[in-house]
Amino acid sequence: MRNLDPDDPRPPYQQVANALRAAILTRTFKPGDKLPSGPELAKRYGVARMTVQQAIRILRDEGLIVSRQGSGVYVRERTERPVGLRPHLERAFEEPKVSIDFAGFSGETLHGAIAEPIDKVRAGRLRPESIHVRILVPDPHDPWTLPARVDDLTDSPAFRKRAGRIMERHTYAIVDAVNELGELGLIADAHAEIRVVPAVPLFKLYLINNAEAFFGYYPVQEHTVKLDNEPTAMWDLMGKDATLFHHSADNDPDSMASQYIAQSAMWFDSIWDSVAREPTR
Template identity: 80%
Template sequence: MDALDPDDPRPPYQQVANNLRAAILTRKFEPGEKLPSGPDLSKRYGVARMTIQQAIRILRDEGLVVSRQGSGVFVRERTERPVGLRPHLERAFEEAHVSVDFAGFSGETLHGAIAEPLDKIRAGRLRPASVSVRLLVPDPDVPWTLPATVNGMEDSPAFRKRAHGIMQRHTEAIVDTVNELGELGLVEDARAEIRSCPTVPLFKLYLINDAEVFFGYYPVQEHTVTLDGSPTAIWDLMGKDTILFHHSADANDDTIASQYVKQSRMWFDSIWNTVSGEMNR
């Protein structure tokens, strides 16, 4: 039996969900594979059938499993549908060493997803030995080709100033929280940094623990904002509800998923170590 931790403050169904999620992400259960039956899982974890049902519901909502009437519960094929960032990020913070690299426009989605695991560290419910966060955003002090005004496709300094404020609000909140965890002694090695690059990304990229990648496109849409007191139509990058596609490395370095993670790391490091620089705060 895989006994649950009696000192873990999380309810049993969350512990079971976390255990099964880890098994799926590390491919102990392969895509398309059938999970053990409810009674078998109940016996395995020493919990009630209702607890297993609640755990499976969590995994189903995350897009990791699918229930087939009369057949059972199966690990969802990776290409069937995208999955959410938040549960994977929260699971990553259960590891001893946590690394999160982000490249994108504002960091708003990451700010929302990372807040809970950082709060859990502050509350003593998670105790990673190290946390490293790197944030790569566009330089607001140089002209942009996008976003641009609808009328004339021109760069807008006023819009860049507005976007800079949004970037600061989300990215600096992440950096300050991570660094504070180190200062308080809650994480032995806590480091977070923001850098800007001279190009505006048309996508968002998250690399988690050098094992998972989430990738999503920024669609260009017309967006009217008030700049210098006047409504202005902007071709904007709208990424808050962008669908993220997930790739998870496995033991075989030659698989597409493993190569995707490896190449994403190479791309991020190449930008971070060459043309990026400290962003004015």
């Protein structure tokens, strides 16, 4: 029996969910594997069956597992619905060293997903040794080929200015929150940095702890916004409609998953160390 930590302030069902989530992410339970039954899990963790059911519900909502009537609960196959970013990001903050690299259009999704684990660090519920965050976004001072005006496919300085304000709001909030953890002495090594690039990515990429990657394409859709007090139709990149696909490295460095993580990290570093530069505000 694996008793839960009595000093952990989280409810038992969250502790069980975290333990099972870690087993899935580290491939102790592989895609397609059947999880132990509810009674078996209750005995393993020394909790009531209702607690296990609550934990299973969390993992099902996160898209990590699927229940099959009359058969049991299984780890979701890679080919099925992609899982969400947030639980994986929160799990990453339980590691001693946290590293997050993001390349994309605005950073809005990352801002929303990283807020809760940072709050847990402030409250003393999570205490990694280091947190490093790097953010790559397009330079709003350079002309863009996309987004573009619908009528003539030209760049819109007014749209770039508007997008730049949104970008700054989310990315600098992340930087300030992470750096504050170091300034307050809560984390010995906490650093976040933004760099801008002279191109707009048509995808978003998250690299977490050099072990996981989330990748999604930005759909291009017509979007009417008010620019210079005039409704303007733009071909916009709709980040909220981007489905993220999850990749996780394993113990085999030559596997497709491990190579995907390595190549994604290589791509990010190549941009960061070459054409990326500090933003001007």
